[in-house]
Amino acid sequence: MMLATLRPCVVLALLPALLLMAAGATAAEPDLVEQGRRMYVDGVRVSGKPVQATQNGGVMLSGPQAACIGCHRASGMGSVEGSQPVSPIGRRFLFAQEGDLVMANMDGRRGKTLNQTHAPYGDETLALALRQGVGVGGRPLSAVMPHFSLDAKDMAALKAYLQQLSSDYSPGVSQQTIRFAAVITPDVPDARRAIFKAMLQSALVAKNSSTAPRKRYMSSAASFVTQTERRWELQVWELTGAPQTWGPQLQQRHRDWPVFALLSGLSDSTWAPVDAFCQAQHVPCWFPSVGVPSAANSEADAAAGAHATYGLYFSRGVALEAAVLARELLDIKGKSAPKRRLQLHAGQAGAVAAQAFEQSARAQGHSLKSLTLATDAGASGLRSALQQVRAGDAVALWLDATQLPWLTGMTPPNGVKFYLSSSLTQTSTQLHLAPEWRSVVQWIYPYELPHKREANLAYLHSWLKLRNLPLVDEALQSELFFALNMMTDTLQDMLDNLYRDYLIERAQDMVSKRESGKAEQESRDRHTLGRAGRTVVNAELAHATTATDASNAMATQRRAFALGDSTGTSIYPRLSLGPGQRFASKGAYIVHVDADGALVADSDWIVP
Numbered sequence: 120m121m122l123a124t125l126r127p128c129v130v131l132a133l134l135p136a137l138l139l140m141a142a143g144a145t146a147a148e149p150d151l152v153e154q155g156r157r158m159y160v161d162g163v164r165v166s167g168k169p170v171q172a173t174q175n176g177g178v179m180l181s182g183p184q185a186a187c188i189g190c191h192r193a194s195g196m197g198s199v200e201g202s203q204p205v206s207p208i209g210r211r212f213l214f215a216q217e218g219d220l221v222m223a224n225m226d227g228r229r230g231k232t233l234n235q236t237h238a239p240y241g242d243e244t245l246a247l248a249l250r251q252g253v254g255v256g257g258r259p260l261s262a263v264m265p266h267f268s269l270d271a272k273d274m275a276a277l278k279a280y281l282q283q284l285s286s287d288y289s290p291g292v293s294q295q296t297i298r299f300a301a302v303i304t305p306d307v308p309d310a311r312r313a314i315f316k317a318m319l320q321s322a323l324v325a326k327n328s329s330t331a332p333r334k335r336y337m338s339s340a341a342s343f344v345t346q347t348e349r350r351w352e353l354q355v356w357e358l359t360g361a362p363q364t365w366g367p368q369l370q371q372r373h374r375d376w377p378v379f380a381l382l383s384g385l386s387d388s389t390w391a392p393v394d395a396f397c398q399a400q401h402v403p404c405w406f407p408s409v410g411v412p413s414a415a416n417s418e419a420d421a422a423a424g425a426h427a428t429y430g431l432y433f434s435r436g437v438a439l440e441a442a443v444l445a446r447e448l449l450d451i452k453g454k455s456a457p458k459r460r461l462q463l464h465a466g467q468a469g470a471v472a473a474q475a476f477e478q479s480a481r482a483q484g485h486s487l488k489s490l491t492l493a494t495d496a497g498a499s500g501l502r503s504a505l506q507q508v509r510a511g512d513a514v515a516l517w518l519d520a521t522q523l524p525w526l527t528g529m530t531p532p533n534g535v536k537f538y539l540s541s542s543l544t545q546t547s548t549q550l551h552l553a554p555e556w557r558s559v560v561q562w563i564y565p566y567e568l569p570h571k572r573e574a575n576l577a578y579l580h581s582w583l584k585l586r587n588l589p590l591v592d593e594a595l596q597s598e599l600f601f602a603l604n605m606m607t608d609t610l611q612d613m614l615d616n617l618y619r620d621y622l623i624e625r626a627q628d629m630v631s632k633r634e635s636g637k638a639e640q641e642s643r644d645r646h647t648l649g650r651a652g653r654t655v656v657n658a659e660l661a662h663a664t665t666a667t668d669a670s671n672a673m674a675t676q677r678r679a680f681a682l683g684d685s686t687g688t689s690i691y692p693r694l695s696l697g698p699g700q701r702f703a704s705k706g707a708y709i710v711h712v713d714a715d716g717a718l719v720a721d722s723d724w725i726v727p
């Protein structure tokens with residue numbers, strides 16, 4: 120990054136502490152703030168009438184369409200995406216003394232507009248900006264910023280709201296540190312728990328040794344210029360007991376040790392109580408590895424009644440897989456079309472899959488027969504349930520990793536197609552089954568196919584090797600690796616604007632671009648390495664502490680070069696989010712395993 124072009128911003132960035140001190144104006148009355156919140160978020164005036172505005176000199180906007188949140192976002196940090204940057208309008212931007220403005224953004228193309236230094240807004244200048252589109256100091260604002268019809272009461276309420284908007288760091292953040300928790304639900308077996316904790320621990324050590332004052336290396340111009348890189352502190356919160364007690368456990372731990380966000384996380388049953396905690400407490404829940412993310416099963420459910428979402432997930436989990444299967448069965452036409460659809464499920468996650476499958480089948484006008492098994496039904500319970508199956512049926516078996524062995528030793532009925540979920544059974548790499556079942560089972564596979572994802576996961580593999588950590592579960596480990604790296608990158612991008620709403624907003628804006636950008640960078644590194652045999656000085660090598668570490672990293676990278684181009688950095692083919700969205704991967708393949716144990720795709724990537 121060229122520092123010369125950033126000089127004016129650098130000056131602005133040097134005084135964030137002063138700004139915080141200057142923020143000590145008298146606290147506004149809470150009901151004024153609440154009235155302001157309704158205008159900002161819902162587009163409702165103090166009188167209860169909808170906010171009215173005109174945009175681009177004529178287009179009428181009313182109520183929610185005119186609400187500030189639609190453009191300036193929940194955090195008030197605006198946005199740098201698209202052709203029209205939207206200015207940050209939180210306290211530290213609108214009301215800061217000249218010269219004390221914090222830095223909003225490092226993007227060279229956006230920096231100038233967003234970091235524009237201006238005199239602090241007052242009552243009159245704010246009214247002029249809102250009613251007539253004239254910024255403080257007489258600068259005409261872009262025609263995208265609407266002109267509002269607001270009276271003095273509205274203005275007072277709005278100002279009170281803006282004066283407290285993103286005025287302090289969110290809980291869990293201090294000048295030097297930032298706190299996270301990683302939650303694990305009680306159902307997770309020891310092996311997965313152990314590798315999860317080992318990776319977290321290792322990442323934390325690497326992270327903090329690179330930010331320690333004496334070992335600091337300049338990982339980006341942003342962290343160098345603004346000194347924003349903080350030490351990470353992390354607790355693993357291992358929940359116990361029944362799901363209905365998890366909420367109170369989380370609240371207690373959060374009272375004792377407030378965190379900025381829940382970083383990753385792990386569950387083999389349901390995550391819904393954790394998601395509910397995050398929504399209620401406004402704690403971001405950051406890409407955990409879970410099969411049942413929340414009670415809201417679709418973007419539409421999640422969006423209903425909520426402006427901000429505090430959970431970001433890789434996908435809808437088993438509910439997505441169920442919808443993919445319903446879609447696949449719909450697409451099979453002619454003689455091989457299933458005569459009947461059946462499903463068998465056991466356990467909590469299985470029940471969620473079954474419910475989603477039933478919903479999709481019903482939406483398509485198909486009937487479905489559901490059989491519920493006790494979680495301890497065992498092979499004999501499964502055997503008697505399977506007696507209801509007839510030739511020509513398609514049967515979804517929503518079994519998890521502990522229930523899968525029930526199939527061993529049983530002969531599959533003739534002429535029946537079976538479907539298993541690979542995320543429920545935790546078989547992202549090896550889909551093992553007894554040979555007699557292998558030929559009649561297809562899998563719903565929400566990951567990129569193994570040969571295609573090798574390049575994308577090359578960095579994970581080299582990272583694990585460097586730290587002598589085993590590859591136990593590729594899906595889980597790559598998800599955790601992504602969550603950690605994505606957090607690092609997003610924090611760097613946020614500079615000193617550490618607000619929870621902004622974290623979610625930046626991730627929603629960044630994830631698609633970051634995926635393609637990183638993939639390109641990694642491919643380019645590999646080409647450079649291959650062409651000239653030169654050392655690629657990346658963060659990996661910078662972290663290598665011994666010569667053996669470094670040479671291992673080099674060897675892995677040389678191997679990675681042979682893999683071809685990356686298309687992303689996770690186990691999913693593509694991740695994307697937009698404002699308000701919470702599920703990043705939207706589809707799955709249908710696959711089977713051939714006689715040699717190789718995984719073969721039977722469908723394209725299906726997005727239901």
Ligand code: HEC
Pocket residue numbers: 158159174184185186187188189190191203204205206207208213232237245248249254255259260261263264265267277
């Ligand atoms: C349709 C999108 C949109 C909506 C709705 C909107 N704004 Fe803006 N606003 C903008 C854009 C774009 C700018 C940047 C204009 C520029 O810099 O030329 C802006 C700029 C501003 C500025 C000037 C900031 C500065 O640095 O000088 C203020 C103040 C402001 N908006 C407040 C509000 C408030 C309060 C609301 C709700 C009542 C609101 N805006 C609603 C798009 C919007």
